[in-house]
Amino acid sequence: MPVREECEKYFSDRYFLAAMVCDAKETWRQNRMEKILKAIYDGDVYCAKVLFNTTTASMEFNVLSSGDTFFTHQLKYLLLVIQMNNNIDVVSEVRNVRGGLWLDKYQDDFKPTQFFKPADYDQTLALSQYNAEMPLGYQNLFQFVIIEDDNRDHGDHINYVDDDDDNGGFSPETISGVLHSVLQSMSSQLPPVYHDVETEQTIGEGCITAAYWDGGNIIILWNGRQSVNVNLFMEKEEPELAQVF
Numbered sequence: 001m002p003v004r005e006e007c008e009k010y011f012s013d014r015y016f017l018a019a020m021v022c023d024a025k026e027t028w029r030q031n032r033m034e035k036i037l038k039a040i041y042d043g044d045v046y047c048a049k050v051l052f053n054t055t056t057a058s059m060e061f062n063v064l065s066s067g068d069t070f071f072t073h074q075l076k077y078l079l080l081v082i083q084m085n086n087n088i089d090v091v092s093e094v095r096n097v098r099g100g101l102w103l104d105k106y107q108d109d110f111k112p113t114q115f116f117k118p119a120d121y122d123q124t125l126a127l128s129q130y131n132a133e134m135p136l137g138y139q140n141l142f143q144f145v146i147i148e149d150d151n152r153d154h155g156d157h158i159n160y161v162d163d164d165d166d167n168g169g170f171s172p173e174t175i176s177g178v179l180h181s182v183l184q185s186m187s188s189q190l191p192p193v194y195h196d197v198e199t200e201q202t203i204g205e206g207c208i209t210a211a212y213w214d215g216g217n218i219i220i221l222w223n224g225r226q227s228v229n230v231n232l233f234m235e236k237e238e239p240e241l242a243q244v245f
Helices: 003-010 024-040 071-084 124-132 172-185 239-244
Strands: 015-021 045-053 058-066 091-099 138-146 159-161 198-200 207-213 216-222 227-234
Touching: 015 024, 024 045, 024 058, 045 071, 071 091, 138 239, 172 198, 172 207, 172 216, 227 239
Parallel strands: 138 159
Antiparallel strands: 015 058, 045 058, 045 091, 138 227, 198 207, 207 216, 216 227
């Protein structure tokens, strides 16, 4: 007999089911409880899982209840009574509580009688907060990939470089030199003093190359093969500088 038909035959409108699971051999009780819950689940059904622990053992307590509006309150009271009337120290841990969805009141294709727009609410505090916000910085990400022309998708936003070498013609020295030249050519738009270009080659097969100046930095990541990612960060929003770069 299907679970739902079995429940409708033997259960009344109000019922209370409990299952104790003390070891792995008794998990069928929990599984049976889950099947019953799925078969008869509606807005008036609650299910809870509680774990009782002592210094030497543990037990899982599963409970399924229908028609009890104060289920959560009753569960809290039950756990309190168990802990107060036990000769040994028992610690209860509520794993989950499910139920209480008001499914009977669900309205398919609901049509509200009145609409409210954002202008209908007081926006003063939200607008004040928005106007007071300051951007933390301006970030630009560039990606260069070596790929054969036949496999190139011109509709994406990746910069392609033609090269037949396995490493795309890249090397730590090449990347460092190119970055140094770019910074020199942009010296009129950058602060007069910035740190020298630094390269770290101890991570993976590629390298990380970076340069810092007052108000921004640039970090280049090469994976050792055919991909280079460039991260240009500036404290001020300067899209023109990013375009020049």
